[in-house]
Amino acid sequence: MDMSDERVIDPQGAYTWDGWGTCLSWWANTELGTRDDLAAALFGLDTVEVGTAGLPGLGLNIVRYNLGACTWAPGSAMVESPAIVRRKQIETFSDGAAWNWSADIHQRTMLTKARDAGADIFEMFSVSPPWWMTVNGNPSGAEQGTQDNLEFQYQEEFARFIAAVARRARDAWGIRFASVEPFNEPSLNAWHARQNQEGCHFTLGAQEAVIEYLRRALDEHGLGDVLIAASDECHYTDAADTWQKLTESTRRLIDRVNVHAYERDEDCRSRTRLRKTVGETPVWQSEYSEGEPDGMAMALSIGRDLRHLRPRAWVCWQPVEALDWGLLDGVYDDQTPNPAGGAKGTLKGRVGGVNTKYHVLAHYTRHIRPTSRILDSGHTNTVAAHDAKTHRLTLVTANNGPQQTITYDLRNLTESTTAAHTWVTDTDTSGTRRYTREPDTQVHAGMLTVTHARNTITTLELNDIQP
Template identity: 75%
Template sequence: MSDERVIDAQNAYIWDGWGTCLSWWANTELGGRDDLAAALFGLDGVRVGATGGEIELPGLGLNIVRYNLGACTWTDGSAMIESPAIVRRKQIETFCDGDEWDWSADANQRTMLSKARDAGADTFEMFSVSPPWWMTVNGNPSGAEQGDQDNLAFQHQKAFAQFIAVVAKHARDQWKIRFTSVDPFNEPSLNAWHAQQNQEGCHFTRGAQEAVLECLRGALDEQGLDDVLIAASDECHYSSAADTWRNFSEGTRRLIGRVNVHAYERDEDCRSRAKLREAVGEGTPIWQSEYSEGEPDGLSMALSISRDVQHLRPRGWVCWQPVEALDWGLLDGEYDDQTPNPNGGAKGTLKGEVDGVNTKYYVLAHYTRHIRPTMRILQSGHTNTVAAHDATARRLALVTVNDSAQQSVTYNLRQLAEGERIARVWVTDATNAPNARRYAKDTDISLRDGILTLTHDPNTVTTIEIDEVEI
């Protein structure tokens, strides 16, 4: 018996796009690679250099770029304290040491920022993981002595906001990068950010968040950046994001133009996603601004995307590390800085290589290549299917993940399309089996009287694309 999924345009919303963060991979020499910029941010096929030879890949066409505003300096006489657990790749150089500005800092990440723009990215956000070390209580950009302690010194709240605004203005005027949004926090409610942990981080109580947000709006306006919206708070989990939003004052909520949230809560029953959407309401947009896990096949990623779209209704979806080791990346990255210095002063020369490609690169291609910015996300009739419509091209795209046994699915398009027409199909097998399909063009199928039936093999992601569909 076939599972029927009715595609419905009711309550459709506009899609902003797909993206990635530049830290930490672009903090290395990988930030200067044209082939990676073309693969991640372009749509053409590209050959990417890897340790075992070139890999031919479809371009992902990511259009959202999140730039990490760093917190570290190594100037003469610097009093910055470094965590004994951090590695050099995870230390992002900042532009001011408290006395002097250095706009040549953070060269690798800035280089990829420009390459992404030139390859086709068009939406840029700047986010902070920690204030610059000299604004912190203990001089350590990895966090306070205890994870539940705020590490931005109270007297520097306004200076921190002004710092963000000055960099955003400089980027617009000098780098020709217009940050449409800035986010001053990264998982601020976690108790994980302490002086001994292995990356930059900073805890903020909700009161401290509110104070910074108010200062930031004023600082942006003073710099002539009144069109730059504030996103917040990049909480780690959907549930904590809902708690943060509910506990903000009405005045603080009015300062926030978009809610950002990370996807590290699996939330398989989707209750936390739905509660966050309900708390925020439909009037404020949401981005899923960071997703990652160490599973190479892409099934968990595809399921998370589908659950987000159906229950969180975000306008954008962002992966954290596109090039990372231990199957965390879309591409496998190898770096030279895996050993921290127990006495502080992280080792490493920021060298990096691409060692291979994970199946989830091809899985993500189904979504990013066929569900493009400005398309409308439709109701799909099932959590595992994402449906989107391109009004200009008059094209409908359906992307379905099947993590169970083989199943026949009937897509009911009678509200959208009549008559007969051809539907194009692409498939990825999320397995390592011999001859597994990797974003492979499959046999076309026929749509008759608004009904299309397709058998989905186990552990697959499938894209269906149909032309001449108007809403």
């Protein structure tokens, strides 16, 4: 059965797009962080050979760097969770006694490769304070997930530590962090000493104290232009609750709200509430991931975010990961933790295959470029954007049901008769199109009618659109 629909593309209320990005932990903590082909595929726009696959470069322009929490110096008192594996432990730059600026070589290598491939916005985020600042010496969390694990006496030193690394990155690495994020899902009760990754719970009062110290430390390090993002909560609901509870003086120090997309929120009430709660404060969707390889869930989440949350950026958590969580399938040597303590693994890794969602994401990242304006499409499943520099209008539609014919009303932008360049990806396993160029679709007097096959992602791109 063919469903029919009409969507009016409206530039009223449009907002500016910062871009698309990814985090470097944990994949770039392995030897994958040294690979030129992965840097080119993720951050460039050319076609790249990754193994035997020719992939369209995604052109991600935002990189989130994970500031580490672990050291292994002789005599170190760091405590390791019995559930953690080696690639999920990020090496830090200080053991409390001395600085080691040669640490974390793989992530730092990918930082510069990403920059050279085209990335231009960098953010540093902390998952846990360095282990020696924690209550129990364990960067996976306190003994109980409801307990803060940053020692009260180290709140200011933690902020100074973040600022010192940001200054070092600017002066020695050639990387200017535009923003820093001192927390990662701080309201969750999941960060405890037996967790399978690093993490740290922060009460509201601890968050407020660290944010105040951090602004002061950044300014003292000559980094007054570096923004503070917070609080990187796991769910939209948590982010709204945290923002409402923060004091007004703390809110004034926060330049952007970061939030993760692990709340499915299909009716978009939580996204809408967060957008309303933070008002005009900019938002980034700073971490998204799931274990569905076909990419449809990701596409639907992007559409819901951009229509109801109105973030300025969308960030993938793990582009190379096992069990279908990645855009690319990551194969690592540390899949089994060590219950007796002492994380297993040697930071080796390889790419085992390409998930369809790599090609799905290409529809968005390659065609909706930074500084574009996100327009109202009239529907969650269609993302519309206009690039004033290239005069290009882009429509990306996710059709997660039966075949559907959609008429796009473009008359608020153009009444011309022209052609729309077309790309399609089939998310069904029976389909073979993977970001495949299809014949142009004709626009007649500003009206564009397209029949979308079932379970497809379609990009339509129109040139010479100057509203």
